[in-house]
């Protein structure tokens with residue numbers, strides 16, 4: 001079983017596996033709904049998707065007709081979306097998964113709507129944890145000052 005939860009851990013859910021590909025979607029609504037450069041959602045067959053706890057903390061926002069976005073009413077974490085009256089799949093936010101999930105993304109989509117500051121095609125440095133502050137300076141964060 002793969003397990004997921006919100007940031008405050010009030011809500012936990014599980015499912016055996018995802019189906020099909022997943023993508024990094026750079027469209028405006030994925031950016032707004034995630035607060036990030038792109039959305040990453042996996043498709044979980046609805047009959048195998050199980051809320052383990054915290055159902056009372058789930059809040060729903062209908063972002064367009066029939067598109068029900070579920071999030072935690074305490075910590076605000078977006079968790080999954082159900083589309084339509086009898087959805088076959090829960091669209092689960094990959095960032096909420098706690099288990100090891102090994103599938104890699106298949107594509108970037110909606111690059112026509114990506115933010116100007118977002119350029120996944122350009123290589124930038126990566127660090128295992130915090131970079132040295134004189135290399136990369138992340139103001140207002142917990143970055144250690146050395």
Ligand SMILES: [Zn+2]
Pocket residue numbers: 006007008009010011072073074075076077
């Ligand atoms: Zn929460």
Ligand SMILES: [Zn+2]
Pocket residue numbers: 025026027028029030031039110
């Ligand atoms: Zn999108």
